Amino acid sequence: MNTELSELEQVTQEVKELRTLNRELEAIIESSYDVIYITDKNGVTLKTNSAIERITGIPKEYYIGKSVDALMKRGILKSSVTQKVIEQKRSVSTVQYNYSGKETLITGNPVINDDGEIEKVVTNIRDLSELNELQTALKKANELNNSYKKEIERLKGVTKRDGDVVIASHQMKLIYEMAERIADVDATVLILGETGVGKDVLAKFIYSQSIRAKQGEFIKLNCGAIPPDLLESELFGYEAGAFTGANSNGKPGMLELADNGILFLDEVGELSLALQVKLLRTLQEKEIRRVGATKSKKVNVRIIAATNRNLKEMVHNGEFREDLYYRLNVIPIAIPPLKGRRDDILPLIQLFLQQTNHKYGKDKIIDVKLNDFFYRYNWPGNVRELSNLIERMVITTQGKELTIRDLPIEYKESNNSSLVFTELMTLKEAVEIAEEKVLSLAVNTCHTTYEIAEALGTSQPTIVRKLKKYRLKIKE
Template sequence: MKIKEITALPFPIIVTEEDGLIKDYNHNAQQVLQTIARGEHLTKLVKTIYESKSYQLVSYKGKNYLLLSKTEDTEIFYMLFNGDDHYNLMEKLKELDKSNRELDAIIENSYDGIYITDRDGMTLKTNSAIERITGIPKHYYVGKNINELIRRGILKASVTPRVVETRDTVSLVQKNHNQKETLLTGSPIFNEEGEIEKVVTNIRDLSDLNKLTEQLNKAQKLNEKYKHELEKLKAHTRQDPHIILNSKKMQELFTIAERLANVDTTVLILGETGVGKDVFARHLYRVSNRYDQGKFIKVNCGAIPKDLLESELFGYEAGAFSGANRSGKPGMFELADQGILFLDEVGELPLALQVKLLRVLQEKEIQRVGGTKMKKVNVRVVAATNQDLKQMVRDGEFREDLYYRLHVVPVSIPPLRERRDDILPLVQYFIDQNNQKYEISKSFDRDLKEFCYHYHWPGNVRELSNLVERLMLTVPTKVLKRKDLPDEYHTKEEQVTMTIVDDQPQPKIKKLKEAVEDAEAETLRQAAQTWKTTYEIAKQLETSQATVVRKLKKYHISFE
């Protein structure tokens, strides 16, 4: 090509010497490269972005151009074209190359094995983790069909055919030839036409996970064992924070509990309502060997309707009665097997059930409601009552033989007024408990604590607990005082001082039991005049019908 011929060409042309100095150019080149001049070096005119043997990608004033070159003798002819498309293509290739490198790094560094095949099962790629899991170098798999590898025994099975068949993710667990348990999860890769192009299989070695799970289970079991031992140790050393034992009487009682802990004799806990009979029963359980063998099951005999009490205690067979569970239900005795069954308010047991309870205590076996077979149970029974069982025996309301079976080791919990050394520690315990429970910060002043110490507490620990919680929730001030007491406690303040002086003569007043009985008898007389049946009286007075019958008989009250 002659230099003079370039002026006739319809696209930009630049002619340079071999050393790159611009020798000539046409009008089209001058329109694109306005600052072009003869004798100037081409590399100073344009910035090279990319260069190969046949072309260059250059930029001039922010625009991209493609330079195609041809050498003739000592001259180089450059044809100039728009390079934006080529530049964009190169940028995409760079991004794609970067993504491929990142993807390769992710696949290679994955802890799980990655196995990629085409839809026909030909292995395309895998990573180094496959060597750790199978013991076979990764390059051995590449280029081989999975069916061939299965025939050779290298693979046990493959999810690829099932993924292609179902067009969905498929998982299976198998042991490989190294006897390692592995989880294989194959996922399909679709092309633009919606056809499966590749299958990516994730291979996870479950042996390490199984070992960790086993170690965790062992650690949890060991933790539970240590927890049980610590609870027993705390109970034996009286370090249980939920038990207050400042008074000598309570210390002696809980010492008795430790002596009785590992003998299976029946214990009858006596005491007024709210003294903590259930706390003593739970302590007896915690310090016994049964703590590690069975559960502590509590049954309030007065809170369960008498027609349901039998099925609750002894369980029932399928179809024993209308509405019964189809598969039957175990009773409390079965649930407490190897443990302790705590029968609270045992005096409320109907006479018919007392016979069955006696049989369990004597024979150590139960029979479900609707059942025909006897079942052996190993249960220690601890009973509690605030009633006079001996008087109930005389009144014919409690079986004498059951009374003596329960009364093997009677333990009487003294009322709070007879163990005043426990009152202030209990007050502080309930304050701390409620502060934590309700996320508050309150306290009692000295005068209010003195009131608590001197008050006679007819409701015992339960009344004390309720009063502390009531004051902390209803009084807005942080320091609670005696004036914050409810009205019913203000009217009794004078009685308080009469009960606390040990060596001084006290006023001549009725004993609390006599006062309670007088009030009880008067209430029942009024009720007998108002209502006509014991069921109505029981409903209105919110107590059991059996209790109403017993009390009417006790006070010789009849319907008019």
């Protein structure tokens, strides 16, 4: 009798210890800020903690006893890490958007029994959205610290010169290193490149680094912006009474005004053949003759020319003098288009945003997805287009944060077209672009999320989640 009582007491004590251990385990699981999700070997939910309610908005009791297959069919799960763990018999990690549209890091680990078989799967789900917000806040704080920002730029290899020049790409570093070397050489420079790549910025930089910056002016003349019949007098000047309507005192031309300095001839390919002859004579003899004058005048001016046209082809077609071409082409510098030096895009964005905020008294910021669009866009208008777009968005956007939703309609269309696929991207990014395009079309034609779900062959909870993710609303 006593033996039986002793065994009963021992069992009772073990039961108490087991209950205590279970309570402690329950408390540990419940206290975790991350979601802890436990299933059996068949993927049926055994236990989860209250953290899942914070991330998904669904009570934890809902999940108990349900298989991950059923949750996927309901659209609550996008894909099952549990299934992958069971199939691969190893730990699996993935990043995905959950039911409520939050970005989460999901890691599943198998529990192996003595026979080497999976007994349970323990999954940890971490909410990355708050971490991303903290990273954004940290980035903003760093940007406000000017000295720290300069250190970051130095470590990244970003070079700033003269306030308006930002170079991060290898190509532009080589170009500006050459510009420094030839700054005090009086040889003629021919800058080649598409419209808007920054040819005038490079010309100003050469001037700023030269001794001529202390001796004379930087004068710019756009040869394509002035009618041909007025361009000669603008370039060479004119004497009093040289033609009807002429100033009674005459007028110095750009070549005279740039004496001891630099004359930047933009769009030099637009010069007429007659003016090409006069310019060639100036380069050869270092002197000019005003319109209507009988005497020439010596000038000490360095010429920097620029064009977006193919001067060699123009020479071949008889549209540009070969001798002038070789006079201008002493030091040729070709600036690549912005799409060919994408490392410059993000630093340029920060420069233009800072300048525009200061100009208009704003404090706008740019979100990650918009920066990504800027990086992938092909910029047919190059740096000038990028600068103008940022200024336009800063002025016209009401909110503090600039997003893809704030892009002008022509850019939104390109964002949803095949244009963005001209550069390599991850499959996830490509799928998201396609999803957003299809959903954008659906919200314009369907009246409810149920109609969209039926039209797209998916569940209504999935549609709700996707619309929230891409910030889309059904039109009334």
